[in-house]
Amino acid sequence: MSHSSGAASPPARPGTSGQPSQPAQATSATGTPHSARLRKRVLPFGIAGAVVLAGIGVHSAFASPSADAVVAEVYGGGGNSGATYTNDFVELANAGNSALDLGAYSVQYLPGAPTASSKWQATPLTGSLAAGGRYLVGEAAGTGGSTALPTPDASGTIAMSGTSGTIALVQGADPLTCVTAADCAADSRVKDLVGYGTAVVHEGSGPAAGASNTESVARGTALTDTDDNAADFTAGDPTPQNSAGTGGGPTSPPTTPPTTPPPTSPPAAVKIHDIQGDTRVSPYEGKAVTGATGIVTGVRAYGSSQGFWFQDPHPDNDPRTSEGIFVYTSSSPTVSVGDSVSVDGTVSDYYPGGADTGVQAVTEITKPAVTKISSGNALPAPVVLDDTKVPDSFVPSAGGGSIENLPLRPSEYALDLYASLEGMNVQIGSSRVVGATDPYSELWVTVKPKENPTKRGGTLYEGYDGPNSGRLMVQSLIPTSTSAFPTANVGDTLNGTTAGPLDYNQFGGTYAIQARTLGTVKSGGITPEVTAKAKSDQATIATYNVENLAPDNPQSKFDALAKGLVTNLRSPDVVALEEIQDNDGAKDDGVVAADQTLTKLTAAIVAAGGPHYQWREIDPVNDKDGGEPGGNIRQAFLFNPDRVGFTDHAGGDSTTAVGITGTGNSTELTASPGRIAPNDTAWTDSRKPLAGEFTFRGKKLFVIANHFDSKGGDQGIDSRFQPPVRSSEVQRVRQAIIEHDFVQQLETADPKAEVVVLGDLNDYQFSPAVTSLTDNGKTLTDLVNTLPVVERYSYVYEGNSQVLDHILVSPNLDKHVDYDVVHINSEFANQTSDHDPQVIRLKP
CATH class of the missing domain: 2.40.50.140 (Nucleic acid-binding proteins)
Structure with missing residues (x-):
């Protein structure tokens, strides 16, 4: 094939194609919040500013090596194109001297890149596993495959991935809840566990490698279990064997006379x-x-x-x-x-x-x-990627179906162009950085300098139909011992030539240059912003997602958050905080109180020269609000008692719904703080809105702090299914409607009610969820829409500057408010949180 090529070749660093690489997820649409972006890297080491699902590293042991029942073989390619068998399967084996009753066990499956909302699927077992015997669990069938499994000893319907996932042998049939290696290691119900491909949850140094449509991963005949999946398992032809000895297990004798295999096609x-x-x-x-x-x-x-x-x-x-x-x-x-x-x-x-x-x-x-x-041959001339080469249109549509079998049209669609160059030597010239260097040694540039630029040098995400085709991830193949990966902020320039193979990265939202030659960073000069000073008769109200803040976080994080609040936000009168964790952070032990977290933060604020804030919050029911397992994240109000008052109404707790009583000036919340409809299914595994009643200079202010459901599970903008499915949107829309109705009831009771709704809505200003909450501006005004277009962002993800955080006010307030998104995090490699805070100056 022939591609127009540019200059000669150059050198650079790491990537993500190939087998087991990085797992999270993720694998989700633009704007996937950090709670969905757990990932393990193949990089020398360096989602990104916001990994929240901890415990993906090496640990020495799971449930200690099993002396009897183990997972012996895993095959998730069943029924896929080119597969050997028509079904997925899991084979168990017993290395012990006694039979094991499997009636109290299940085989369970977790996707390889789980998010906070990922669920284990379970297949209950029956019968027993004989000493030295095998036990076959058949799972979902597909349309491919040439051979039926031997009769399974147990059957389920789990559709396992052929390349990446986690299988666990579990006491009991209740699904596990862990989604990190550390949490699964701590779950005493796990008897054995195998992560394969790029699975985040695995035992030991890494997952078992080599799984595919044609290969399973299996232990050797000795059934060695060192609690290190990478060491204990190897890839090979699938050999399912049931308890009757039927099949091709490593120790099974032939049950039928050998037959001459059909001739295979030569390579x-x-x-x-x-x-x-x-x-x-x-x-x-x-x-x-x-x-x-x-x-x-x-x-x-x-x-x-x-x-x-x-x-x-x-x-x-x-x-x-x-x-x-x-x-x-x-x-x-x-x-x-x-x-x-x-x-x-x-x-x-x-x-x-x-x-x-x-x-x-x-x-x-x-x-x-x-x-x-x-050796020593000249490299093929690189294809130069620039504004003239890369189409403006991003990807073709297939009405929600797969585009992977459509003939590529590289002159019409950017994603088709990149697919047509997959694995080829490409090159970019000096390019503007649109996504800061992250902890995984990667950054994003745009090869289209005029494509939706923000005021400070990013690329603005303006709608589902405009994913910004010029974005490319840059990683490096240069060893870190030779040259450190450059640190860049949004608006900087990656100067000079960057060249190397073009790879696909499921976390990048596009393709990635695996650089042999890497440009140098020229500063664009952006600095953290400081908001304007409020007048004495203006109340200041802010929102800030502090990214899983817990007492065991380093003091430097508390100090940086305090500096942001005191210096950059000028000590707001009221602050709605999102992602306050409980007193022992991600330890899943039933603790839900967060007073230690808030005490440590407010002390840091005082040390930074800020006010002595008080706080109000409601402890959630343990493990019912989503986020990092065991972290029990919630919203909390900080307020400066020298400037505002908080009106406490008793009765607010984790499961009692706040209501509205009275009319006109007598309108009040039935509980303050209180939670909006906490028992509604809209808030399943999600944070419940926190409503509070404040006073400022004798005027009543109703403030509602939010953290809507994450985008975890959505298909990415680069998905092979186009347009991608935004499955998480359904829950956020229901959340938005419920909160809209509450605000509407409040405004009906008092048409002059001054209402501020704010927080991390995990969605865009043009999304169905946000427009349902505002009723297209009739019930609430989304203040981000009052900014110049080039300033409408609070979060940078996959090189797209976008809106996830919002401050909305009742329509009678929108002419009395100054609004500011204060850019101190999202555009910088050195981030305290991955969200920028926002603040309003309000004259009631």
């Missing part, structure tokens, strides 16, 4: 562009190929996705077919950039994070045999 001699094909998936998926030749353009020798990219220097004439591809070696590659190689292996369309997340596939070669032909 196909192919070019790289033959493998890539003209769609997003390969026509050779699951097939053996031989003789693919090209020049190595990048090497990744770290993490769980080790391998290299190589590219054919002799392209065809089809702009849809990529000439480059990733070779997954699973260990440090033995090739170098510039080597000419010939590769035999098996083609795999790999879905990083699991196909069930909706991500696009990366076509790669697995189980490779690599022959080096020569």
Whole structure:
């Protein structure tokens, strides 16, 4: 294939294609809040400003190595294209000397990249597992596969991912609730656990590698259990065996005379562009190929996705077919950039994070045999990505269906162009940074400098139909021992040439340059903002998501939050805080009180020169408000008693709904603080709105603090399903309608009621949820819409500057309010939170 190319080649750092890489999630639409973005990196090390689901690292043991029943084999590719078997399965084995009654056990499954709202699925077991025996659990069937399973001993309907997930053998049939490795390790019901692919939840140093539509992961015949999935499991042909000895388990004797296997097709001699094909998936998926030749353009020798990219220097004439591809070696590659190689292996369309997340596939070669032909060769000229090359339109629509089998149209859609260049050597020139360097050593640039710029140098996200096609993630293949990844803020410029293979990153919302050559950062000069000083007759009310604040956070975080509140926000009279955790943070032990968290924060504010704030909040029911398991996040009010009063009305608790009593000037809340409809299903696993009644200079103010349901589980804007499904939106719309009705009731009781609704609504100003809450401005005014368009953002995600946080006021107030989004976090590599706070100056 033929792509217009630009300058010569250069050098750079890490990526995310290939097998086991990073798991969260995530895998969600633009604006996925941090509570949905748990991820483990293949990077040398560096979602992003806001990882909240802790415990994904190495731990020494789970439920201690099992002496009897273990998970022996896991196969999630059943029924998929190119699959061996028609069903997914889990095989158990008993390494002990006594039978184990399985009637009190279940096999459970968790997606590889769970969010805070992810649920385990359970298949109850029956019967017993004999000493030295096997037990087969059949799961969901698909339309592919050539062979039926041996008769399962137990059957379920779980549709497991073929590439990434977690299987647990659990005492009891109640679904587990843990979604981190640490929490699952602490759950005494887990007898054995296996994470495979890129699974966040796994035992030991990493998940078992190599799962696919054609390969399972299995223990050896000795059933060794060291509580390290990466060490205990290897990939190979699936060999399901049931308790009767039927099937191909490692220790099973043949139950029928051996038969001559049908002849297999010889490996196909192919070019790289033959493998890539003209769609997003390969026509050779699951097939053996031989003789693919090209020049190595990048090497990744770290993490769980080790391998290299190589590219054919002799392209065809089809702009849809990529000439480059990733070779997954699973260990440090033995090739170098510039080597000419010939590769035999098996083609795999790999879905990083699991196909069930909706991500696009990366076509790669697995189980490779690599022959080096020569060294020191010139690299294929890079394709230059710039404003003239990248289309303005982002992705075609398929009416909600998959686009992966549609012929690519690289001249019409940016995502098609990137797919047609997958694995190829690309290059960008000096480009504006639109997403600051994050903890995973990655940043975002735009190759379209005129595409929706913000006032401070970002790229504005203005609607579902405009994802901003010029955004690209930049990672690096340069070892950190050689050169540190650059630290950049939004509005800076990545100066000079950045070049390397183009990879797909499920966390990037687009494709990523795995840089061999990396530009240098030129500062754009932005600094943290300071809001204007209020007049003495103005009440100041702010909202701030403090990102899972807990007493065990470093003192530096409390000090930075205090500085932001005192210096940048000028000590607001009232502050609605989101994500205040309980007194022991993410420890899931039933503690729900948060007085220690708030005491530590208010003390830091005093130390920073601020007022002696008091607070009001309501402790939630344990583990019922979502967020980090055990953290019990909630909203809380801080208020300066020297400036405002808080009217306490008894009766507010975690399950009692606040109401409205009286009319006119006598209108009051039945409980202050109180929670709005806390028992309604709208708030299942989500934070309940906190309503409070304040007074300022004799005037009554009703303030409602919010933290709506997260975007976890939504399909990403780069999903293979277009348009993507925003499944989480359903719950937020119900939340919005319930709160709208409460505010409307309040305004009906007192048409002059002064109402401020604020917080992290986890949605955009144009979203169905926010417009349902405001009733298109009839019930509430969304103040972000009063700002100039280039200033409408409070959060930066995947290189898009967007709105998740809001301050809304009753219509009789919107002419008496000064409103400011104070940019102190979202645009900076050094963040205290991933959200910017907002403040209003209000003259009641």
